[in-house]
Amino acid sequence: MKSALIVASMILVLGLVIVPIVWSDDDEYWAQYGRRSTDVALVPNPVYKDECGDCHMAYPPGLLPAKSWKIIMSGLEDHFGDNAELDTMTHKAITDFLMSNSADKSNYRRSRRFASLNDQGDIPIRISQTPYFKHEHDEIPVRVVTGNKEVNSFSYCNACHRKAEQASFRERDIFIPGYGQWDD
Amino acid sequence: MLWSKTIEGDERFPERSCTSCHTNKLKQEGKHIKTKKVIDPMAPSVNPDRLSSIREIRKWFKRNCKWTLGRECTPYEKANLLAYIKQQ
Numbered sequence: 001m002k003s004a005l006i007v008a009s010m011i012l013v014l015g016l017v018i019v020p021i022v023w024s025d026d027d028e029y030w031a032q033y034g035r036r037s038t039d040v041a042l043v044p045n046p047v048y049k050d051e052c053g054d055c056h057m058a059y060p061p062g063l064l065p066a067k068s069w070k071i072i073m074s075g076l077e078d079h080f081g082d083n084a085e086l087d088t089m090t091h092k093a094i095t096d097f098l099m100s101n102s103a104d105k106s107n108y109r110r111s112r113r114f115a116s117l118n119d120q121g122d123i124p125i126r127i128s129q130t131p132y133f134k135h136e137h138d139e140i141p142v143r144v145v146t147g148n149k150e151v152n153s154f155s156y157c158n159a160c161h162r163k164a165e166q167a168s169f170r171e172r173d174i175f176i177p178g179y180g181q182w183d184d
Numbered sequence: 185m186l187w188s189k190t191i192e193g194d195e196r197f198p199e200r201s202c203t204s205c206h207t208n209k210l211k212q213e214g215k216h217i218k219t220k221k222v223i224d225p226m227a228p229s230v231n232p233d234r235l236s237s238i239r240e241i242r243k244w245f246k247r248n249c250k251w252t253l254g255r256e257c258t259p260y261e262k263a264n265l266l267a268y269i270k271q272q
Contacts, residue, residue, distance in 0.1 A: 080218070082218060083246075
């Protein structure tokens with residue numbers, strides 16, 4: 001009888017400890033207890049920050065696979081409608097940086113997901129075209145992003161992901177202007 | 185003045201001008217027409233960084249002339265633009 005009670009209380013205690021871990025947002029759990037890196041890598045690079053960050057947020061390279069960066073870097077004369085040409089040396093330095101830190105070369109959990117593309121699909125040249133991005137944003141109503149004057153487009157990560165420039169996309173850091181925190 | 189001249193673009197940006205991003209008030213901040221990122225003032229009187237690096241001048245002339253005019257600026261156009269910005 002006594003041992004049954006001990007077993008029962010052990011199950012109860014284990015349940016109290018384990019259930020919240022299993023049910024909690026895994027981002028939060030791994031960020032707190034750290035098993036391996038959860039998000040995308042923060043890889044500071046002054047040249048990249050200067051050259052690309054002059055016009056837009058310098059997107060962490062771990063948000064796209066190498067084959068996507070390769071296409072983007074081969075068409076800077078028409079870079080989503082803007083001219084973003086670089087001199088040969090800078091172009092090479094930035095291409096090398098992006099290729100060696102791309103999503104498919106990263107061990108970070110979120111990068112691994114950005115790296116997994118549909119086999120039959122085209123190679124995305126926008127982060128927002130990747131299957132993982134679409135999956136993560138499929139519950140966001142259009143009105144809070146493209147219909148929101150303070151956000152305008154899914155391209156402006158840092159409009160809502162307030163730590164995007166630090167390569168953190170955790171749910172707790174999301175704040176949608178005019179709407180508040182996002183909880184799914 | 186080339187700075188405020190409007191040039192015909194394409195369907196994405198039908199009208200293009202230096203002022204599309206930098207505005208006509210060079211002492212004030214501008215805003216990138218597409219990304220909406222704030223651009224520091226062009227006037228050297230309020231932003232001493234402007235016209236301080238030959239590399240930067242070359243880089244931006246090349247990119248921005250091509251976007252705005254669809255071609256590189258001539259040396260004459262560049263000289264005029266530099267003189268105009270310098271006065272601000």
